[in-house]
Amino acid sequence: MKRALITGVTGQDGLYLAELLLEKGYEVYGLVRGQNNPKIPMLRRILPDVHILTGDILDLSSLMRAFAASRPDEVYNLGAISYVAYSWENARLTTDVTGGGVLNILEATRLYRDSSGTEPRFYQASSSEMFGKVQETPQRESTLLWPRSPYGVAKVYGHYMTINYRESYDLHASSGILFNHESPRRGPEFVTRKVSTAVARIALGLQDSVALGNLDAKRDWGFAGDYVEAMWLMLQQDKADDYVISTGETHTIRELLDVAFGAVGIDDWSSRVKVDERFMRPAEVDLLIGDSSKAHEVLGWKPRVSFEELVTMMVESDLVEQKARIDGRNRDGH
Numbered sequence: 001m002k003r004a005l006i007t008g009v010t011g012q013d014g015l016y017l018a019e020l021l022l023e024k025g026y027e028v029y030g031l032v033r034g035q036n037n038p039k040i041p042m043l044r045r046i047l048p049d050v051h052i053l054t055g056d057i058l059d060l061s062s063l064m065r066a067f068a069a070s071r072p073d074e075v076y077n078l079g080a081i082s083y084v085a086y087s088w089e090n091a092r093l094t095t096d097v098t099g100g101g102v103l104n105i106l107e108a109t110r111l112y113r114d115s116s117g118t119e120p121r122f123y124q125a126s127s128s129e130m131f132g133k134v135q136e137t138p139q140r141e142s143t144l145l146w147p148r149s150p151y152g153v154a155k156v157y158g159h160y161m162t163i164n165y166r167e168s169y170d171l172h173a174s175s176g177i178l179f180n181h182e183s184p185r186r187g188p189e190f191v192t193r194k195v196s197t198a199v200a201r202i203a204l205g206l207q208d209s210v211a212l213g214n215l216d217a218k219r220d221w222g223f224a225g226d227y228v229e230a231m232w233l234m235l236q237q238d239k240a241d242d243y244v245i246s247t248g249e250t251h252t253i254r255e256l257l258d259v260a261f262g263a264v265g266i267d268d269w270s271s272r273v274k275v276d277e278r279f280m281r282p283a284e285v286d287l288l289i290g291d292s293s294k295a296h297e298v299l300g301w302k303p304r305v306s307f308e309e310l311v312t313m314m315v316e317s318d319l320v321e322q323k324a325r326i327d328g329r330n331r332d333g334h
């Protein structure tokens with residue numbers, strides 16, 4: 001039975017990846033940070049077979065203890081401050097966690113390898129946000145990086161540190177340059193989930209409209225469940241490498257709104273969406289579209305869920321969630 005250690009196991013990708021690895025028969029260890037983290041009950045409920053370890057990617061000694069407890073064959077570093085807008089307001093913290101945390105876990109992996117005599121394989125969650133002010137379209141592994149946010153800069157540091165550990169210490173360290181991927185488990189701060197929740201609430205008469213920022217930005221959106229398979233495939237290769245993971249399609253926020261409102265029968269959403277300066281960014285990433293042909297050729301990976309299917313899945317899930325809240329409130333007599 002293989003053993004895997006996942007940082008960021010309480011996040012969207014951590015949950016899908018842990019689920020996938022458990023299905024494949026892995027023993028899965030998840031690193032959870034903080035005192036009495038409120039996401040622990042959710043993790044225990046959804047994935048009771050995950051072994052929970054406490055630790056923080058800012059704290060090297062906690063990582064070394066996690067390695068000693070889990071003795072991993074595969075390490076997936078998904079832990080990060082991942083919300084781009086937040087990274088301008090908390091640039092130092094984002095740099096430390098999203099950038100510096102990668103160095104800590106690479107170092108813990110190397111120290112564990114050298115002391116145990118085993119060869120753990122390492123995955124780093126790199127991001128299309130590193131392409132920022134894109135220098136080539138579509139973006140591929142060789143495209144010059146030009147990050148546009150403190151988050152993007154921190155991810156570039158983690159990306160190159162991963163390559164450096166591969167080249168300096170011969171660590172089996174791979175980096176997935178993942179384009180935006182979404183699901184019903186996406187955090188409510190990200191635009192797809194913000195829209196799917198608002199559309200469900202509007203359809204149920206719980207709110208009138210939603211306030212958004214830049215409606216013209218373009219993103220290459222895929223389904224998180226498809227993307228965690230690519231992470232696993234990278235660690236099954238003899239040689240570690242870097243891979244772009246994307247759908248190869250791009251859509252504006254307006255197109256996202258078309259599909260989401262369309263799913264509840266609203267064709268004209270113009271009166272339902274307010275553009276609000278508060279959600280504009282100091283520097284925007286205008287266009288992302290990835291070329292994942294290397295992942296297709298080497299890993300045999302392809303996305304399965306289309307943009308329309310993804311957005312509809314999210315709206316339908318939020319309709320169920322919002323209706324359950326109404327039912328719960330009615331039961332409680334509110």
Ligand code: NAP
Pocket residue numbers: 007008009010011012013014031032033034037039055056057058077078079080081082083097101125126127128177178179180181182187
């Ligand atoms: P997410 O839902 O925001 O999850 C982030 C995870 O990191 C959470 O489990 C969080 O723990 C954990 N974390 C935060 N600070 C930590 C710390 N100091 N020590 C240990 N863990 C910490 O993000 P996601 O969408 O699943 O993304 C997973 C990874 O892929 C992230 O590194 C993200 O930057 C990267 N990525 C995501 C996308 C995307 O479109 N989703 C695209 C490219 C790359 P709490 O739950 O306790 O806060």
Ligand code: G4F
Pocket residue numbers: 082083084085126127128129178179180181189190191192194211212213214215217218219253279280281284285288
């Ligand atoms: O959903 P977003 O916040 O995702 P963003 O910034 O692209 O970052 C996500 O994808 C990255 C991969 O490229 C990951 F590395 C990162 O961790 C994260 O998962 O915003 C998407 C777009 C932006 O252009 C933003 O300006 O939507 C635009 N937008 C317009 N109105 C909005 C809003 N974004 C948010 N979050 N909220 C709005 O009201």
